[in-house]
Structure formats: C-alpha cells, structure tokens
Amino acid sequence: xxxxxxxxxxxxxxxxxxxxxxxxxxxxxxxxxxxxxxxxxxxxxxxxxxxxxxxxxxxxxxxxxxxxxxxxxxxxxxxxxxxxxxxxxxxxxxxxxxxxxxxxxxxxxxxxxxxxxxxxxxxxxxxxxxxxxxxxxxxxxxxxxxxxxxxxxxxxxxx
Ligand code: SF4
Ligand code: SF4
Numbered sequence: 001x002x003x004x005x006x007x008x009x010x011x012x013x014x015x016x017x018x019x020x021x022x023x024x025x026x027x028x029x030x031x032x033x034x035x036x037x038x039x040x041x042x043x044x045x046x047x048x049x050x051x052x053x054x055x056x057x058x059x060x061x062x063x064x065x066x067x068x069x070x071x072x073x074x075x076x077x078x079x080x081x082x083x084x085x086x087x088x089x090x091x092x093x094x095x096x097x098x099x100x101x102x103x104x105x106x107x108x109x110x111x112x113x114x115x116x117x118x119x120x121x122x123x124x125x126x127x128x129x130x131x132x133x134x135x136x137x138x139x140x141x142x143x144x145x146x147x148x149x150x151x152x153x154x155x156x157x158x159x
Pocket of ligand 2: 016017019060061062063066067068069070073074077
C-alpha cells in the first residue's frame with residue numbers, strides 16, 4: 001500500500017481486519033485464503049457461503065501492519081466499506097449490499113454503489129453458477145424499503 005492509503009488514517013485501529021467477524025466467503029475464497037488457517041476461525045456454513053469470525057474476537061491471520069494477501073483478498077474485503085447480506089428467497093439467491101459500516105474513511109474508500117452491486121452480482125454468479133437465479137438489491141436509500149419489507153415478511157412467514 002502506498003502512503004496515500006486512507007486506512008493509514010484509520011481511527012478504529014484497523015478494526016475491520018483486527019477484530020474480524022462474519023466475513024462472507026465462497027468455497028474458492030475459503031480454499032485460497034483461509035484453508036490453512038481455518039483452525040483460527042469459528043466457521044459457520046451459510047448456504048453456499050462460509051461466515052468466518054476469528055476466535056475470541058481476534059485479528060485476521062493475514063493482518064500484519066497491512067493485509068499480506070491484499071491482491072488475493074476475498075471479494076467482501078475488497079468491497080469494504082460496503083458489505084453484503086445473502087438469503088435464499090424460494091429458488092433465488094437474494095443478496096443485499098450496503099455501506100452502513102463504521103469505517104471512518106468511508107468517503108475516500110467506498111466505491112460507487114452501482115459498481116458494488118455489479119461486483120456482488122459477479123461474486124454471486126461465481127458462487128452459485130451462471131444459470132442460478134440471482135438478485136442483488138442495493139440496501140440503501142429508497143431501495144432499503146424493499147429489504148426491510150422482505151425482512152418483516154420473512155419473520156411473519158410460517159416455517
Ligand atoms: S477499511 Fe475503514 S475500518 Fe478498515 S482499516 Fe480502513 S479505514 Fe479502518
Ligand atoms: S484477508 Fe486481508 S483484508 Fe481481509 S480481513 Fe484479512 S487482513 Fe483484512
């Protein structure tokens with residue numbers, strides 16, 4: 001990273017990597033980035049994804065003074081301060097993307113919302129296949145209403 005990297009001005013002590021919790025990766029990313037350090041994580045399977053949290057709220061094993069696998073880091077790391085959610089809605093993989101994270105350098109680091117949506121769609125296709133039904137919703141602004149409505153409906157729906 002260059003000295004212009006906004007993360008060098010992080011006032012949260014690199015919290016996104018230093019207390020890594022709930023990182024969503026697919027199988028390819030898991031194998032590439034975390035298989036050899038998997039014992040350091042609580043690993044939760046979530047449909048086609050893994051959710052990774054470092055045990056006892058610790059730091060990502062790839063964090064030294066900066067990310068040591070920066071060029072190969074998983075999609076959700078590259079997307080941050082945007083972050084993603086995923087749920088199967090009948091036979092459709094519904095993914096949400098938003099940037100309501102607490103990153104103090106959001107203004108400098110966040111990519112355009114439309115680009116974030118495109119990246120998430122590509123990630124979803126790589127994960128569940130080109131023919132799968134996928135929908136990506138920007139969970140920001142007016143579109144957030146749909147996401148909130150879906151959450152309420154899911155809570156009301158009988159199992
Ligand atoms: S992405 Fe944001 S929270 Fe993470 S290290 Fe950079 S400035 Fe800090
Ligand atoms: S892989 Fe790199 S960017 Fe992702 S959490 Fe670990 S140190 Fe941070």
